[in-house]
Structures are given as C-alpha cells and as structure tokens.
Amino acid sequence: MHYCNCIMSRTSIFFTGATGYIGGSVLHRLLEHPSAKTFDITALVRSPEKAEKLESFGVKAITGSLSDYALLEELTSQAHVIFSTADADNIEAIRAMLRGAKKRHAKVDDTPIFIHTSGTGEFVDDARGNSVRDLIYDDTNVDQIEALPDTAPHRNVDLEIVAADKDGYIKSYIILPGLIYGLVSNPFVDAGIQNPKSIALPAMIKVAFERKQVGIVGRGVAIWPNVSNDDTADLYIVLYDAIVRDLNSVGHGREGYYISENGEHSWYSVSRVIGEYLVELGVSTDPEPTKFTDDELIKYFGSLQTGNFLGSNARCKATRSRSIGWKPKHTTQDLLASIKPEIDFIRLQLSQ
Structure with missing residues (x-):
C-alpha cells in the first residue's frame, strides 16, 4: 500500500540504455504511460547531442557511460525504479548500480524496483547448427533456471542481481528476450536518439x-x-504496471525471470x-x-x-x-x- 501511494505522488526512475534498440522503445512507452506526468525520469546517455534531444522530451539526461561507476552508483541511489537496458554483460556497471540501490535502501528505507535486461542466450547449447534440442526452458521453472551453469552467457550478471534481491535491498525482475526483430519507428528514431535496428x-x-x-x-x-521489439517493450510496461498494482503478487528474485518470446x-x-x-x-x-x-x-x-x-x-x-x-x-x-x-x-x- 505504501508503494502505491508513492506511485500516485512522484516516481523517481533511473534508466540506462535509453538510446538503444530495446531501451529507447521502453522509454518512449514510459513517456506515453497514463502515469507519465508523475514520473521523474533520469537517463544516462553517452552522447551530449542525444542527451540534449532527450531533454526536449522531458527526460533529465546525464552525459556519461557505464564505465562511470561512481556516477552510476549515485544516480541509482536517487531512484525508486531502475530500468537497466544497456548491457547484459557489464558486471562492473551492474555492481555499481547495486551499490547505489543498497545505499538508497539503507538511507531512505526504500526497496528499489530493479528491472534488468538479460537474454535467452543464457539457454544456448553447442549444437553448431546440426541438431535440435528437445529441452525447453520455462520461466516459471525456478529449479531449471538455477541449474544453468554460472558460465552461461549473461548468467554472472543475473546471479548478482538475484543475490541482491535475496539480501533484501532490491526487488529484481529480469527480462530475457529471444531473437528480437522489427525496425523501430517512433519520435525517438525520428529525432536521431534511438537505434532503430536489432543486432x-x-x-x-x-x-x-x-x-x-x-x-x-x-x-x-x-x-x-523470437519476439518483436514492440512486444518486448510492451512486456516491460506490463511488468511495471503489475508491480505497481500489487507488489507482492509479482514474482521477483529467483522467481523473477520473465522470458520474452512468441x-x-x-x-x-x-x-x-x-x-x-x-x-x-x-x-x-x-x-x-x-x-x-x-x-x-x-x-x-x-x-x-x-x-x-x-x-x-x-x-x-x-x-x-x-x-x-x-x-x-x-x-x-x-x-x-x-x-x-x-x-x-x-x-x-x-x-x-
């Protein structure tokens, strides 16, 4: 109930990956959200030119990179909601953000919402194109996911985030998109802010x-x-809205993996x-x-x-x-x- 009251007043959001293929689409949806007028969004952006353009959309844009660990820690410590969409493998950047979240938890008695982008690359085998695997991972099968090797792609980052959730200073939600496709068309792309294509x-x-x-x-x-960029960006908003409606009903931590596929x-x-x-x-x-x-x-x-x-x-x-x-x-x-x-x-x- 306390969380919902916070949402109805002002919600501080820190965003990484705002100019990226996924992140730009998610951020654009946040700016069109029914509660957008209550959002105070800060985005970390490498390009001063893109930062200036984002400001015109009502986003507080700070120029910097994922290597600016002290800055990452400070910006994260100022946010109740974190959208991490920039890099699924930058463990030092994530550690800096987790330090910021931990600082916030201790200082203002808030448990930040940490929504992170990983990927279904965690599930890869070494088939080299020559065989079909029958094994299908399910995001409700906690034991199956926890049996993944620590050396799987993106896994080391995800494990640190889930450990932080277990320690109680964040609530973590990890989104794992499959092969994402579809050229993006929106005002961010038109303004030269967002990358419109996948990898x-x-x-x-x-x-x-x-x-x-x-x-x-x-x-x-x-x-x-596979999953479209539009559908993936929608998942972030559906997840965010579900958290706002009833924080306790949405799986987080070890039960907080959300696959994006269709x-x-x-x-x-x-x-x-x-x-x-x-x-x-x-x-x-x-x-x-x-x-x-x-x-x-x-x-x-x-x-x-x-x-x-x-x-x-x-x-x-x-x-x-x-x-x-x-x-x-x-x-x-x-x-x-x-x-x-x-x-x-x-x-x-x-x-x-």
Whole structure:
C-alpha cells in the first residue's frame, strides 16, 4: 500500500540504455504511460547531442557511460525504479548500480524496483547448427533456471542481481528476450536518439552482402525463440504496471525471470529468406545458404564461439510473462516478413 501511494505522488526512475534498440522503445512507452506526468525520469546517455534531444522530451539526461561507476552508483541511489537496458554483460556497471540501490535502501528505507535486461542466450547449447534440442526452458521453472551453469552467457550478471534481491535491498525482475526483430519507428528514431535496428539479423545480413551469398552455421536446424521489439517493450510496461498494482503478487528474485518470446524459428528458415531476397536484388545467384567455414566464422564474427552462437538452440517458454497479462501479438511469420525491410535498410546504409 505504501508503494502505491508513492506511485500516485512522484516516481523517481533511473534508466540506462535509453538510446538503444530495446531501451529507447521502453522509454518512449514510459513517456506515453497514463502515469507519465508523475514520473521523474533520469537517463544516462553517452552522447551530449542525444542527451540534449532527450531533454526536449522531458527526460533529465546525464552525459556519461557505464564505465562511470561512481556516477552510476549515485544516480541509482536517487531512484525508486531502475530500468537497466544497456548491457547484459557489464558486471562492473551492474555492481555499481547495486551499490547505489543498497545505499538508497539503507538511507531512505526504500526497496528499489530493479528491472534488468538479460537474454535467452543464457539457454544456448553447442549444437553448431546440426541438431535440435528437445529441452525447453520455462520461466516459471525456478529449479531449471538455477541449474544453468554460472558460465552461461549473461548468467554472472543475473546471479548478482538475484543475490541482491535475496539480501533484501532490491526487488529484481529480469527480462530475457529471444531473437528480437522489427525496425523501430517512433519520435525517438525520428529525432536521431534511438537505434532503430536489432543486432543478430543485421549482422547476418551484412555478412551475406559481403559473401555475396547467405551463410549458415552447420545445417541450420537448431531453434531459437523470437519476439518483436514492440512486444518486448510492451512486456516491460506490463511488468511495471503489475508491480505497481500489487507488489507482492509479482514474482521477483529467483522467481523473477520473465522470458520474452512468441514463437520459434530455425536458423535455416531465416537464412533462406535472406538468400531469396538477395537473389531478387541481384546480390547473389543462389538463395540456398552455404555453410560457414571456421575461418569465416572468425573473420565475420570475431571468434568461433560468437559465430557458433548463430547455430545454437535456446528454446524457452514465456509462461510467467504471460501470467502477468502480457499478450504478444507478432509471430514467427512476422519475423520472416521483417527480413526484407531490414535488408533494404542495411542496403541503404551500405550505399551511403
């Protein structure tokens, strides 16, 4: 009840990743939220120019980076709600933010709400494109998630956040998106503030342009979850609203993992669509994906480990996310339909 009264007056929010693909979409939704007039939002932004533009939208923008640990700690200590959307693997930045949250908890007797962005990369195997895994992770299966190896991608950061929740000085909520897709169109993009495109699909497309033919890891049969940028951003707001309505009814800490997915795809199915469109454009003569060599994986993706990520399984189900009222609309067919606009966008960039 005390929490709801706080929301009805003023809510201090600290935001990292405001100019990013996910973060910008979440922040834009917060500014359009029915309670937006009660939000005091502070965002940490690297670019002074983008910081100035964000100020025009009513956001207090502080220029700095995730390496400014003292600044991160101080800004976090001033917020009741933290949206961490900038980097799923920057453990030192998260430690600084947790120190700030702990300081706030001790000083003003407040338990901050800590909403962090991780990813379904935590669930990957080493299939290298050659097998489909039957194991499907479920965000309501606490034992299953806790059995993940500490060395899994993003896992070390998530464990520190959950440990802080166990210590009682934050309530943590970790969102794990699958392969995110869809070009973003909103006033932040129009103003040059937000990155409008994702990471995985553009990387695959740029490599295909360079090779003159789409590539694939192994046979491409491994499966990943997918989710649109719009649906993922909606999950943050649905989660936030659920917390505001009844803090005690929303799982947090070890029960605070929220997967973002609405369908699955094989890596082959995505690569084939890329290949077909490159043939239409005259970039390639054959739509069929060809297997990356180890040398190519190192050349195009920096390492074998990173390249083989595009041949892994990461199957999972967003049961907990749906249980709080999240209703994603876009499906795997929308993922496949989004590839042509992504290619056109990247083609335009490469021509400039």
